[in-house]
Amino acid sequence: MRLLFAPLLALTLHAQSASYQNDVRPLLSRRCLACHGPDAQSRQAGLRLDTRDGALPVLSPGQSAQSRLLSRVADPKRPMPPTGPRLTAAEQDLLKRWIDDGARYAAHWAYEKPVRPALPVVSNPAWSKHPIDRLILAKLDAQSLAPSPRADPATLARRAALDLTGLPPEPQVLARYLHSPTPASYAKFVDELLASPHFGERWAKIWLDLARYADTQGYEKDNKRSIWPYRDWVIRALNDNLPFDEFTVRQLAGDLLPDPSVDDLIATGFHRNTMTNTEGGTDDEEFRDLAIRDRLATTGQVWMGQTWGCAQCHTHKYDPLSHQEFYQLYAFFNQTEDDDHPSDRPLLKLTSSLSTPVLKELPAAKHRQTRIFDRGNFLTPGEAVQAATPAFLPPLPADAPRNRLGFAKWLTSPENPLVARVTVNRFWSRLMGRGLVETEEDFGTQGSAPTHPELLDWLAVEFADKWDTKALLRSIVTSETYQQSSAVNPSLLQRDPRNQWYARGARFRLDAEVVRDQALASAGLLSRRLYGPPVMPWQPDGVWQVVYNGDAWRTSKGEDRYRRALYTFMRRTSAYPAMTNFDAPTGETCTIRRIRTNTPLQALTTLNDPAFMEAAQKLAQRARAESPRDPLRRLFELVLVRPPSPAELQRLQALWRQAEADFRLQPARAEKLVRYDEVLYSEDRVATILADARTTPPEWRFSTNEPTENWFQSTFDDSNWKSGPGYFGHFEKPSAATPIRSAWTTENLYGRIAFDLPQRLPTNFRLPIRANCSFEIWVNGVPALANSVYERSGHYEYDLTEAGQKAFRPGRNVIAIKATRNNAGNVGQVFDAGLIATAPLDTIRAKQDPGAAAWVVVANTILNLDESLTRR
Amino acid sequence: MSETNLHPVLGATRRHFLQGCGLGLANMFLAEAQTGSSARLPAAKAKSVIYLHMAGSPSQLELFDYKPELIKFNGKPCPDELLKGKRFAFIKGVPKMLGTPYQFKQHGQSGTWLSELLPHFSEVVDDVTLVHSMTTDQFNHAPAQLFVQTGNPRFGYASLGAWATYGLGTENQDLPGFVVLTSGGNNPDGGKSLWGSGFLPSVHQGVHCRSQGDPVLFLSEPEGMTRGLRRKTLDALRDLNALEQKQQGDPEIEARMAQYELAYRM
DSSP states (O other), X not given: XXXXXXXXXXXXXXXXXXXXXXXIHHHHHHHXXXXXXXXXXXXXXXXXXXXXXXXXXXXXXXXXXXXXXXXXXXXXXXXXXXXXXXXXXXXXXXXXXXXXXXXXXXXOGGGSOOOOOOOOOOSOXXXXXXXXXXXXXXXXXXXXXXXXXXXXHHHHHHHHHHHHHSSOOOHHHHHHHHHSOOHHXXXXXXXXXXXXXXXXXXXXXXXXXXXXXXXXXXXXXXXXXXXXXXXXXXXXXXXXTOOHHHHHHHXXXXXXXXXXXXXXXXXXXXXXXXXXXXXXXXXXXXHHHHHHHHHHHHHHHHHXXXXXXXXXXXXXXXXXXXXXXXXXXXXXXXXXXXXSOTTOOSEEEEETTEEEEOOOBXXXXXXXXXXXXXXXXXXXXXXXXXXXXXXXXXOOOTTSOSSHHHXXXXXXXXXXXXXXXXXXXXXXXXXXXXXXXXXXXXXXXXXXXXXXXXXXXXXXXXXXXXXXXXXXXXXXXXXXXXXXXXXXXXXXXXXXXXXXXXXXXXXXXXXXXXXXXXXXXXXXXXXXXXXXXXXXXXXXXXXXOOSSSOOOOOOOOXXXXXXXXXXXXXXXXXXXXXXXXXXOOOSSSOOSSOOOOOOHHHHHHHHHOHHHHHHHHHHHHHHHHHOSSOHHHHHHHHHHSSOOOHHHHHHHHHHHHHHHHHHHHOHXXXXXXXXXXXXXXXXXXXXXXXXXXXXXXXXXXXXXXXXXXXXXXXXXXXXXXXXXXXXXXEESSOOSSSOOOEEOOSSEXXXXXXXXXXXXXXXXXXXXXXXXXXXXXXXXXXXXXXXXXXXXXXXXXXXXXXXXHHTOOXXXXXXXXXXXXXXXXXXXXXXXXXXXXXXXXXXXXXXOOHHHHHHHHHHHHHHTSTTTTEEO | OOGGGSOTTTTXXXXXXXXXXXXXXXXXXXXXXXXXXXXXXXXXXXOOOOOOOOTTOOOHHHHTOOOXXXXXXXXXXXXXXXXXXXXXXXXXXXOBOOOOOSOEEEETTTTEEEETTOTTHHHHGGGOOOOOOOOOSOOSHHHHHHHHHHSSSSSSOOOHHHHHHHHHOOOOSSSOSOEEEOOSSSOOTTGGGGGOOTTSOGGGSOEEEOSSSOSSTTOSOOTTOOHHHHHHHHHHHHHHHHHHHHHHOOTHHHHHHHHHHHHHHO
């Protein structure tokens, strides 16, 4: 009965009035304004439908029968709009009713200042003591829906910990709460999470998506950039609960504050995360201009949910921002010193070896003239403009400086209708799975309308009072709405499939970073160290294929392999695969909201990525050490923060028995799983076989004359060749860092060296080579490498071909090299090579334990449960 | 008749297609779906698209883009009119022109001009379409590659393959819809954004098959696991997720399990 009643009610209401705000404007915006909107340049027939004055000629308010708008829309031969599907009967009827009602326009809701709403009367006052709950329940009442019961304490504890710190709850804190799970102890539990230093890490990562943070410059070369002090600043600011208005001002204009501190300057790194193009032959001004546009577009997106980037080429098609106003805003950001220089200047020197990019205002005498760029092309500057805020927003106070500082303070002034709304909406979304305004990135007329406008305004007004981020998060997390169980029955699922009315708790897949951090934390591997330069945890070979420079992914040592994901080195053009697969952005542009996807690559990552496999190995090890009699229960609890049900225990025990039987048949495989980390970090076993010229190189036999045909064979007699160590070559200007020890001035260099290998051969032979020439390598007479890359900076580790790898043998081996200068230049030539390889696993420790390996398989399975990957 | 009065798909010229990429293509597909007007289009025959991007290949001026005027200017200073108001990488002052040293001849019934470097190609050229009208003012590798692949010289936009899977989806049950193969030692200058999904959901990004190691990252079982044992863990996952589904009721759980099975088939 209830199911039938609700749609009927909706239909009756619909027939009575057509809301401009909710129905008509979205329709006009979607289908009409591209040609009949704010942009005068592309406006057709001189008609605009976004203002009542503009539309009057075709409206005939109150008399829809006379309305040209309606007759054109219904025209059987030449209907409006001319492209796309015709307006449906329902859409035409909507326009008709709206016109008959007087065709009333209203300002776009988001551009009106939020007002604290009156709290409505609701059906269940006991459930809704919290204003958030009152406002949620009012909508539930209207939909004839009832809230779900509170989630059980363990579920709730995991939920709140993952949301607030991005990690599973700490055992002692969890135990205190579960000992007596009352609302008061829950509030205390939440406070402990908010006070944890890991809170700042979790919420910093969320902010860094917006800041398009990465550890490289972007574009073709994508060189390294030391901007991580900014990342650390964000973590500290969030942990210190720096009020959001100050958080804003320091990032946009910290350098313009009176007497700025070092931290205030580092904070301006926010806008130094724009990319720098150092590819040969680029026009620095072109990419400086792009960076400024990016700063403006990002600022509009992050603080105001505005798609200002659209107005760089033409007046915005839907929102009230003109082409000229875009460049007036641009003028605020156009006076900084940075100029797309490879050094990323200006830099702030922090220590003798560390400088970080910051914003620095040009002296007044050097200020740039900002001009409107015709069609957004920086080569066709038009009329000059001065810095100004757009007309549809409150004016900049008369006494405010016309610079970034004035702009930043204007943003967070009480008059601004957007900043608090956009910000609370983002916080809400991270905790509840979706924003009250679903289009977090667009609060303009093309964005979606808020499902709970009063709640959005209540949160915004509360927040803007003190800009207290932690208080806002506490307020949401302690609401009954947040604490509901996320279980859903078929009828509720049908009534509200996307949970837009919040009659249940939110259930969604964990963010990429949390997926990794949780696995490491439950395995006891996670490093709790905060801050510092980015690290390089294990990643497959060959992901970094860097053009032109010799940057390589060198797996970190010790606990740096297990730092939280936010410290992983982010190269824009070559992201860390496990992060990208789970929808983490690459830092190329500002990402307001991650769209969660569900792909087979995610399954492959958590099933097979060796980093996750290592977590499974250590998780199994930990559970067996902590609970030798019942490792399964412990394993389960370490990941899911709850005891397994009998059915779950039974199924996992069955899997363990299957796996154990399997490993009994092939015990060698059991060893590989039980010693997974040793197999994985083979670089820990890398041994130098032939030192290169950076240390104490051995003597090579070499010749600069053309030798006889079989010179590269191992049997060749080189006893009459010269003898000497690397570097080989000559320089016009000798360099202390690259000392030439054996002169080579001719076109070709031939070299040979003999050495012994042990009975148990190493694997994965590589040659660290420094060269500015092409070269070929033979191993025991077998062609093993031919390289024509002209030059890489410093020594670069070259892999051998498969045939070359197989050519090594126990006992005596000979490597032969031929380096060729190709008549290139006369500044100098250099060649040097060493040989490294991975030593075999030490066999003394080998212990083939099928049972232990089966626990690794069970741990890998538990880490892949839907519940493990989900916050519910 | 103005272009915009044509059918949304037929009326879209190549210029619209590439320039208006943005959400234009998606809108076209949506419009198509809404009007159900596909009957007015010729039946689609193509089952897949193979798109080769050959960075660092020989110049088209030596292969199939015949420029007789350029040959006349070979070795002479570049005329002013070609330099005025233009920007080029590395070029300062007035450079000299370089015409092709190879002989061009017309081939096939189409009379296509081809150089002597393409003897086999010249025999089949009537089966090939050559598009000569594509130009760009991007003169550096990375932005030009991005422009070719995403319609925009800047990062953050969706690539052609991402658009195709976004708009058309895929019928292949065992492989991702958009697969990228790279060869040679390095990634292209524009990086992985050349097959990225930009502002589209990342499910539409190209799945990069590598020429060394696992073709798709994490495709092979970790050392010590076997396919048989993996099947057993997936069976356990399915049973345990079914328990969760029963209790939680969230259809996402089934969706995740389906992806695990696809991963297994890959």
